[in-house]
Amino acid sequence: MGLSLKSPIIVGSCGLTNSIEKMKKMEEYGAGAIVLKSIFEEQITNEVMQSMDNTNFDVSYRDAFDYIKGYTQMASYEKYGNIIREAKKNLSIPVIASINCSSDGDWVSYAKRIEDAGADALELNIFFLPADFNKLGAVNEDIYFKIIEHIKANVNIAVALKTGYYFSGLAKMLQSLSYTGINSLVLFNRFFAPDIDVENMHIKAAPIFKEGEGFYNTLRWIAIMYNHVNCDLSATSGITNGKDVVKQLLAGADTVQIATVLYNKGIEHIQTILNELTEWMEKHHYASIDEFKGKMSFDNINNPDAYLRIQFMKYFSGIE
Numbered sequence: 001m002g003l004s005l006k007s008p009i010i011v012g013s014c015g016l017t018n019s020i021e022k023m024k025k026m027e028e029y030g031a032g033a034i035v036l037k038s039i040f041e042e043q044i045t046n047e048v049m050q051s052m053d054n055t056n057f058d059v060s061y062r063d064a065f066d067y068i069k070g071y072t073q074m075a076s077y078e079k080y081g082n083i084i085r086e087a088k089k090n091l092s093i094p095v096i097a098s099i100n101c102s103s104d105g106d107w108v109s110y111a112k113r114i115e116d117a118g119a120d121a122l123e124l125n126i127f128f129l130p131a132d133f134n135k136l137g138a139v140n141e142d143i144y145f146k147i148i149e150h151i152k153a154n155v156n157i158a159v160a161l162k163t164g165y166y167f168s169g170l171a172k173m174l175q176s177l178s179y180t181g182i183n184s185l186v187l188f189n190r191f192f193a194p195d196i197d198v199e200n201m202h203i204k205a206a207p208i209f210k211e212g213e214g215f216y217n218t219l220r221w222i223a224i225m226y227n228h229v230n231c232d233l234s235a236t237s238g239i240t241n242g243k244d245v246v247k248q249l250l251a252g253a254d255t256v257q258i259a260t261v262l263y264n265k266g267i268e269h270i271q272t273i274l275n276e277l278t279e280w281m282e283k284h285h286y287a288s289i290d291e292f293k294g295k296m297s298f299d300n301i302n303n304p305d306a307y308l309r310i311q312f313m314k315y316f317s318g319i320e
Helices: 020-028 041-053 062-090 106-116 137-154 170-178 215-225 242-251 260-265 269-283 312-317
Strands: 009-011 033-035 095-101 121-126 158-163 184-187 194-197 202-205 232-235 255-258
Touching: 009 269, 020 033, 020 062, 062 095, 062 106, 095 106, 106 121, 106 137, 121 137, 137 158, 137 170, 158 170, 170 184, 170 215, 184 215, 215 232, 215 242, 242 255, 242 269, 255 260, 260 269
Parallel strands: 009 033, 009 255, 033 095, 095 121, 121 158, 158 184, 184 232, 232 255
Antiparallel strands: 194 202
C-alpha cells in the first residue's frame, strides 16, 4: 500500500485496537501497522434513528430532520477522528482507519474526514449477505465498484478492500476489484454467524474467538490470486503463529493480519510470532521476505491443481 512497515504483521481491526495503551504495546512487540476498530455504517444509521426517536418534533419539518441526522453523523465521525488523531500522536507505525459498509450512501463523503484526521490508509470492509431472491449477483457486485469509485474520488490516501468470498466468480471478481485503483485486497473477512439456543429458542451469536478458522481457505485464494491482481495481498483469518505467517507469505501475501489470537494469548504474542518467522527464515537462509514470497503460489509450483482440489475424495486419495 506504499506504507513502510517494520514487519509484515498487521493487527487487524478489533476491540483491542480501540485502546491507545494497547496499541502502544502492539507497536512495542513488533506490529508493522494497526487497523483501528471499525466504524460501522449500520452503527451510525442506528444512532441517527435513535436520535430521531428521542427527539419530539413534527416529522413534516424536513430541515429539522436533516439537522439532527447531520449532527448525529458528525458526532460519530468526530469521535472516530479523535481516535485517529490520538493514535497518530502516540504511535510511529502506520495507522489504518476502517469503515464497515454495506451501501453506497451519504456516509462515503466522510472518508475525507478520516483522511484529514491523519489516517495513513483506509480499509473498507464491504459486505452484505446475498440473500435477496430478487437480486442477481451482478447487481450486488456493482455496489462494490460504486463504493470504491466514490471513496477514491474523496481521498488520496491508500485504500484497502477487505472482502468476503460470496461471489459466483471469485477469482474474476477479485481481479476486477484490484483494477479499480485500490492498493490492497485483504482476504478474507470474518463475519457474524448465527447460532440457535435450543433451550431458550432464540438466535444468538456463534463463538467468535475460535483460532484457526478460515486459515486454509485464505491460503488457497492468496496462492491463486498472487501475480493476478493489480494490488497488494494481505492474508487474514486464522493466523495464530509464525508458521502460519510463513505459509501465507509463501502463498503470495505481502502482509498478514492477526486479531483473535491476541485475545487468546495476549498482545505480547506478536513478538512470539515474529521470533518464529525470523527463526524459520534463518534456518532456510532467507535474508528477506521477498526472497521467498510467492514461492509456493499457484503459478510457481509443479502441481498447481493441488490448490483447485476441493472434494474430500481427493484428500483421501492424496495429492500427487
